[in-house]
Amino acid sequence: MRPVLYTVTSAKREMASTMTITLEPPRQVGIGQTGAAEPGAAQVGIAQTGVAQPGAAEPGAAQGLVPIAPGQFNMLWSWGVGEAPISASQSGLDGALVHTVRDVGGVTKALCAKQPGDVVGVRGPFGRGWDIDTARGQDLIVVGGGIGLAPLRPVVHTILASRSDFGRVALVVGARSAAELLFRSELDCWWRDRAITVRTIVDRPSRDWHGSIGIVTNELPRLEIDPGRTVVMVCGPEVMMRFVALNLIERGVAPEAIQVSLERNMQCAVGQCGHCQLAGYFLCRDGPVLTWEVARPLLEVREL
Amino acid sequence: MSNRPLVMAAHDLGALFGVLADDGYEVLGPTVHDGAIVIEAITQPSQLPRGWGDAQEPGSYRLVERGDGAYFGFAAPAGTWKRHLFEPRAVLWRSRRDGDGVVFEPGEHVRRRRAFLGIRGCDLAAIAVQDRVFCGSPAKSGSGSPRRSADPVYGAKREGILFIGINCSDPASTCFCTSMGTGPAIGERADLSLTELDPALPDQHRFLVHATTDRGRAIAARMNLAVATDRDLASATAVRDGAIASMGRSMDTEDLPARLREAAEDPRWDDVARRCLSCGNCTMACPTCFCADVSDQPDVAAGVDERVREWASCFQLDHSYLHGGSVRVSTKARYRQWMTHKLSTWWDQFGVSGCVGCGRCITFCPVGIDITEEVRAIRASKSVPLEEGTAETGEKGHSR
Known part of the structure; x- marks a missing residue:
């Protein structure tokens, strides 16, 4: 399962080693590929197109993942570094993701260094969250x-x-x-x-x-x-x-x-x-x- | 007549290879390599371990000359079929920097038509176990593809395999497939099942051939095999009975998942931890162990980042690493994780035992730790359940 490429729209420093990043899903520009299928290379331009999820193929529509529930997590990917499981620190947004990351290792350090315009790969949402x-x-x-x-x-x-x-x-x-x-x-x-x-x-x-x-x-x-x-x-x-x-x-x-x-x-x-x-x-x-x-x-x- | 077993002369094995080659199959089967029987691509009967048997003991594996012409006169091979389905290292996908974007490319999805020749009951069971891990549901043997290909890399390797099984004739001292219900007979779990008969008598050396699927029957039909006689059937039964009688070890699986669940603080774990080197050999030799590291292996200069899955082991210290330290630091905790997973929590996760009784973990443990002996010791131990709350037994109908 490949990550979907989200774009960082804000990066807020919470404290010395902790950042909250907001991620916007990629927009479909009519390539029409649904990259969830494995075979075949998928051309993905940063901030424009993404590896689309099945069922969301209208041009211009957000090509994000299914909404994340409180307590669930996504695997956040920094290209060339790796992935880390990070839970959502906000949910119920229209396509956007908010994650608060503490820098405790290689991947989280890279995630904490992200700036608006940077790309973060996302797989998820995973797991069972809070039973509200x-x-x-x-x-x-x-x-x-x-x-x-x-x-x-x-x-x-x-x-x-x-x-x-x-x-x-x-x-x-x-x-x-x-x-x-x-x-x-x-x-x-x-x-x-x-x-x-x-x-x-x-x-x-x-x-x-x-x-x-x-x-x-x-x-x-x-x-x-x-x-x-x-x-x-x-x-x-x-x-x-x-x-x-x-x-x-x-x-x-x-x-x-x-x-x-x-x-x-x-x-x-x-x-x-x-x-x-x-x-x-x-x-x-x-x-x-x-x-x-x-x-x-x-x-x-x-x-x- | 359709389901009546057939009989094939040993010297017709070459014709079987020919039929498989004509159908475009790459044949994987046992062969001798570096003093051990491993599973590799083979193209003719001469590559089979003819005349070789094995002597397997805790911590010891030796090939021995049998003094006859048997092609399959050995027990569980040192090598596993696992490495040809769930490979030791697989690139899941690759991403390449391309201007301002990233291009995803698939990993290695080489789809080949493959035949697994000479696979025995324990190893067929092991594949069925891994199907549950990687495909989410048991793949119907011989029917081609698993029902749900949850893991595309495993699924691509797994798809369409033709199974030509062998009813094991020579279990090792480390074998206990009868206890785990996985062998020695393979029943209808392969497309074609073979039983090797009279390997010591060159003019009578033959195979009983039982085709149980359409694909198997189609292959058998092209070989013009004779229908088996009552004498052939009786010989095959004798082979099976002989294998059962010579099974080297046993394990009492009655209520074992619950028994192990209650034994988390058993003093026996300290005892085994004094012997265990935490080397992970058992997990590498095991045909069902599926733990893997999933990591990025970038070549930043080339602008390529590979997502790689590599065999890992619960015996590694960093297997349970969290920022600040590992959860399972002691060898005791790591051995307990391995054995209770294999025999107890595997049932919770996949509805089957994670152990198929092939005995490889016993043979390839450098200090000869014997999982059947450890189970016996835990059973004999007087350890008390941790709490009333965890002591209920049989709640999930775990006994086979």
Whole structure:
């Protein structure tokens, strides 16, 4: 499966090592090739034509991939470097993709260096994202740690777009320091709007930090919880997710009501390369979001 | 008469090659190379391992002269058919910088008409297993193409293969296909199935030939073969019974997926980790292991970037690498991943066992780790299930 060539339309620096890039799908200019079929070379001009997906062949129409859902990911490709799995940090857009990338290796470094006009190859969307529907009519706690907030941002957007479908909603965000709080201005907006409860906590406070200090689990006791009607979505370091889940289970939340997004080495994204296996699950296909009920016995085994 | 087995004199093997060549088939089959039986393209019977048998033991593979004229008197070849379908290195696609654009080119999609000659039950089962991995569904044997070609590179190689199987006569000490239900008889899983009879008697050396598909019957029809006699059939039965009786190893698969699921913290993993070198030989020799690295291999000066798939192994440290470190650091964790995947979680993923009982992992383990012995040890172990929640058994009807 080949990437579809998207064009970077904006590249926003979130913090020292993290960028948010917006990608526009290629436009069909009447070549009429549907490049999803493998044989035969496909001429692809940057920003003009692309490897089209079946079913979208009108000239001038966007030739993008199917819309990505909150919690799903795309394989983003930098020519000559490679691919990395990156979840969507915004969804529901008309063809455009938004991904927030932290520079932690060769491919992510190349992605973070992209500028408007540059091309990024995209395969996807892959995996199973957040089950937002189970949260409708329920209370929802969204917990993000560090870059883990990125795949949860589309969840918040979805809630705000139909706020009355949900009960009480709390967003708890943890970061090492205030400077490393992702989407800080957006967090401020949400906090001011009061449509949802927003709580931030850092464990390395600077002098001008007036908020909570500690790790996200320290912030959870401050939330009022009705455990019987609470759905939880967590993304962050595995150890953080474990303690968030344990903390909320102690307060009566059911393990199946807690969703976590797991990370493993992913290369093919279609359940064939074997790298992302967690017991019987291919996390690229069966995840990355699993319920805590499913994930807990697997994560409790060291090095599984 | 249509389905009555036929009989072919051993010296008519050349005629079979001729018919296959006339039909444009490239024939792949066993041949001796560097002191081992491997699978390569062959064009005549003289390239078959005639007169060679093998002695396979944990950590040891030796060819031995049989003292007769048998063409297929050995067990699972050292080489696998896997490398001719899921190749050790394949270019999935290529992209070339072209002015301001990028041109995509397909990878190597050479489609050839191929016949797999002399494939045995374990290896036919292994191909059926990999069909599930790469095609998403089992390809009907002999019917040509897999139903859904999810992976075009594998699909191109897999399509239209003519299977000429051999009912295994000489299992090795490392073999346990009977336990895995994959052999030694191949039944109707090949287009043509052969049973080699009386290789020690030059004037009676012959093959029982059973055609089970239209393609197989069409080929047999062109060879003017005699109908098998009751004596031929009895000899073939004796070959099969002899193979079953000489099966070197066994594995108790009853409820094994659940048993292994519960054994994640079994002390036996520490024991095997003290012996395992984490070399990955078992995964390279295994006919079903499918793990691969998928990476870009660019030639920036030439403006070409290749997306390459290469065999990888769950025994490699970087197999589970995430920024900052690997998930499976210890040899214990890596061996556990391999064995529980093969015998337990494979069922969850593909609805079959990942082990076909060919014994190659035992033979080619440099320290002779024996998967059947490890299963026995885990079964005998008193390890307690991790938690009540994970202890339910048989929930997916895993027993065969």
